[in-house]
Amino acid sequence: MYLKDKVALVTGAAQGIGKAFAQALLEKGCKVGLVDQNAELGKESKDNLDKQFDTQRTIFIPCDVSDEEQLKDAFKKIFDSFGRLDIVVNNAGINNEKNWEVTVQINLISMIRGTYIGLDYMKTENGGNGGAIVNISSLAGLMPVPYQPVYCASKHGVIGFTRSMAVNAL
Numbered sequence: 001m002y003l004k005d006k007v008a009l010v011t012g013a014a015q016g017i018g019k020a021f022a023q024a025l026l027e028k029g030c031k032v033g034l035v036d037q038n039a040e041l042g043k044e045s046k047d048n049l050d051k052q053f054d055t056q057r058t059i060f061i062p063c064d065v066s067d068e069e070q071l072k073d074a075f076k077k078i079f080d081s082f083g084r085l086d087i088v089v090n091n092a093g094i095n096n097e098k099n100w101e102v103t104v105q106i107n108l109i110s111m112i113r114g115t116y117i118g119l120d121y122m123k124t125e126n127g128g129n130g131g132a133i134v135n136i137s138s139l140a141g142l143m144p145v146p147y148q149p150v151y152c153a154s155k156h157g158v159i160g161f162t163r164s165m166a167v168n169a170l
């Protein structure tokens, strides 16, 4: 995919792998909507990126991806700001066996929702330009993980869902 001037939405972009995704996409010429529930770290991340890239090429949207309305609103704000959407990276994830419902909600349900909302914006039938959706799983999505059954189940779910959706896209 030719990335110059394409628009990407990355969840969990305030730190870690999401932040690295944003940096890599900016280096390739993309504009990036940074989505994260950690507003302080998200703003700090944008400030750091602004030292390297034109400030107009990123926007930070504070958002809890497990909240449907907040997630829809984040997509809308990024689409409205940049005028298009080409790439979605559903990266936000947690590993919390105690609050296991929340782990499933963020790692799996929000990833599915982010995929469907992304398709609504990008599919050509809706006037979009097509695009790419990247869903972040883990080695835990491919093998059992002792003492982390819920994280493991959520990441298996990411792989099952994404592989199945990819067949639809062929």
Ligand SMILES: NC(=O)c1ccc[n+]([C@@H]2O[C@H](COP(=O)([O-])OP(=O)(O)OC[C@H]3O[C@@H](n4cnc5c(N)ncnc54)[C@H](O)[C@@H]3O)[C@@H](O)[C@H]2O)c1
Binding pocket: 011, 012, 013, 014, 015, 016, 017, 018, 035, 036, 037, 038, 041, 063, 064, 065, 066, 091, 092, 093, 094, 106, 136, 137, 138, 139
């Ligand atoms: N770090 C690893 O070794 C590793 C390995 C395999 C897979 N992964 C996966 O990669 C992804 C990123 O991992 P990481 O290590 O960069 O994690 P991290 O904890 O460093 O960063 C995750 C980011 O997601 C954000 N986030 C968490 N819940 C959110 C929510 N509800 N709404 C919005 N933002 C939220 C956090 O604020 C944080 O900025 C996760 O899906 C994780 O499961 C990580």
